[in-house]
Structure formats: C-alpha cells, structure tokens
Amino acid sequence: MANTSVQDRREHPRIAVSWPVRMWVDEEMIVGRAVDISEQGLCIITAPTDALKRGACYRIDVVVGAESQFSCQGEVRHVTSSLVGVRTVERLKLTA
Secondary structure, eight states: OOOOOHHHHOSSOOEEEEEEEEEEETTEEEEEEEEEEETTEEEEEESSOSOOOTTOEEEEEEEEETTEEEEEEEEEEEEOSSEEEEEESSOOOOOO
8 A cells, every 4th residue: 555645645735824814603703823825725723622613614814914815715624623724615826
C-alpha cells in the first residue's frame, strides 16, 4: 500500500498566511485566524468551540489587509477543538 500524504492528495497547493477570520454560526461570530489557504479551502485556528459541525456550511469573512477583505461560503470538512479545515463553495481567486 502506497504512503500518500495529505498534501499529495490535495488538488490545489496551500499558501501559508496569517489572516484574521470571522465565521458566522447563525447570528454568533467565531473569531479565528487563517493559517493557510488554497483556491478551494482554508485552514483556520479558533478558540476551542463545539459550535462548528463537520458537513455544515458557514459564511466566512477573511481580512487580507487594512483595506482588503472577502467573504465566502465554506463547508467544514475537518474540525478539532481549535482547528477547522474548510472547503469553499466557490474557488477563491488567489494572486501571487
């Protein structure tokens, strides 16, 4: 059996970032920080919470810079007490 790493299975390469993030669960805001991003996903660190559920979709606001931000919809694919892997519904436009 071949040993395939998670990175090898990813369709899009990840880029390391450190961007503030707000995730909206109903009317509740969960604050976090994106630590990496790809065309179709984000890895987000949050304070421990049980509010985020695997398979659920949430609105995510990402602050890229002082005057730049974007919002997207994302499905939680992986969640631990403080780490959330999200696949975005639409591809993100990443610029180099």
